[in-house]
Amino acid sequence: MTDITLLTCRAYYKPDNVTPYIQNILLEQELLKSAFESQGLKVDITYWDNPSYEWQQTKSVLFRTVWDYFERFDEFWDWLEQVKTKTRLINSYELIKWNIDKHYLRDLKNNGIQVVPTYFADRGNNISLQEIANLNDWEHIVIKPAISASAFNTYKITNDEIEQKEQLFHELLQTHDMLVQPFFPTISELGEASLMVFGGKFTHAILKKAKAGDFRVQDDFGGTVHDYNPTQEEIKFAEKVFQSCNSLPIYGRVDIVWDSNKHIYLSELEIIEPELWIRNRPESANKIAEAVNKIL
Numbered sequence: 001m002t003d004i005t006l007l008t009c010r011a012y013y014k015p016d017n018v019t020p021y022i023q024n025i026l027l028e029q030e031l032l033k034s035a036f037e038s039q040g041l042k043v044d045i046t047y048w049d050n051p052s053y054e055w056q057q058t059k060s061v062l063f064r065t066v067w068d069y070f071e072r073f074d075e076f077w078d079w080l081e082q083v084k085t086k087t088r089l090i091n092s093y094e095l096i097k098w099n100i101d102k103h104y105l106r107d108l109k110n111n112g113i114q115v116v117p118t119y120f121a122d123r124g125n126n127i128s129l130q131e132i133a134n135l136n137d138w139e140h141i142v143i144k145p146a147i148s149a150s151a152f153n154t155y156k157i158t159n160d161e162i163e164q165k166e167q168l169f170h171e172l173l174q175t176h177d178m179l180v181q182p183f184f185p186t187i188s189e190l191g192e193a194s195l196m197v198f199g200g201k202f203t204h205a206i207l208k209k210a211k212a213g214d215f216r217v218q219d220d221f222g223g224t225v226h227d228y229n230p231t232q233e234e235i236k237f238a239e240k241v242f243q244s245c246n247s248l249p250i251y252g253r254v255d256i257v258w259d260s261n262k263h264i265y266l267s268e269l270e271i272i273e274p275e276l277w278i279r280n281r282p283e284s285a286n287k288i289a290e291a292v293n294k295i296l
Contacts (some may be wrong), residue, residue, distance in 0.1 A: 002058040003041035003296060005087075006032060007273075008065045013047040025065050028278045028285075033063070035285035040291045049079060054095070055086040059296055062090045062288075070148055074137045090292060091249045091271050098246070099271045102146045102179055108266065111244040113265045116257065119144045119180040120146070121173060128171050132245050138182040138243065143169060146177035156183055184265075186258045192267060193228055193255045195238035196276050196284065199291030200237045204281035245269075250291050251276070 029045065038042045047052050047065045051261040055061070061083070068150050069076040084093040091099075099105050105115045119132050133141055140289060141162070156166045172178055191209035195202055207228035230238075238254035252271035256264050278285050 033287035198287035
């Protein structure tokens with residue numbers, strides 16, 4: 001029996017065309033595999049929708065680059081409901097179910113975490129963007145679906161553009177729960193920091209910066225990644241986010257932004273399939289392996 005299976009998606013499983021982007025994925029996969037093997041664990045790798053994989057023959061599944069799930073959400077959810085009965089999921093099914101919908105931000109706020117101010121507009125709501133902006137005294141806003149990744153259907157809207165974006169917003173509301181948040185100009189100026197937390201402890205961090213004229217920090221949109229040394233306050237904040245979950249995630253990432261006064265806000269908590277930049281700190285793979293080995 002396999003001790004742990006590293007989970008990817010079909011596009012990154014034994015790819016024929018290895019681009020630099022995919023090479024980074026394969027490098028981190030190998031770093032994790034070696035770290036688990038150094039713990040004496042038997043490791044396998046497969047993609048989440050592999051129809052011939054015998055999930056009951058692996059003790060646990062570690063979610064890694066399943067980065068097509070939000071495009072095939074219903075199919076992914078059906079698979080998740082099935083596989084949870086056959087093996088152990090890491091992070092847990094309960095945490096995945098909670099984190100997959102950005103309403104988790106409301107829970108963390110209620111648990112004392114300072115999150116980016118958020119208005120939750122549920123599917124079918126008839127409220128206008130202008131009403132939301134006026135209600136919260138927001139000049140520029142960002143809208144995004146409650147279930148999404150990689151800035152999918154995410155838009156920055158200035159005060160002058162709100163009227164012309166009302167139709168787009170209401171079209172999205174027909175099929176999605178939506179989040180509306182104020183736009184922090186510091187995202188364009190300073191970027192967004194990602195702090196990795198493994199076994200409840202901070203390991204390393206990076207800074208993502210948007211290209212000139214954009215606000216999206218993801219590399220899909222021209223964003224760049226830089227080394228980052230967080231402050232002790234930022235490290236404590238990231239670890240507190242993990243401690244504020246209903247159960248402690250084994251691994252994940254805390255994305256933070258700052259307001260104009262440099263106060264820290266939680267932008268996202270990523271504990272399903274986060275990019276972890278292990279390649280920037282290869283020894284951090286051992287921290288995940290140690291944390292997982294403790295629960296097997």
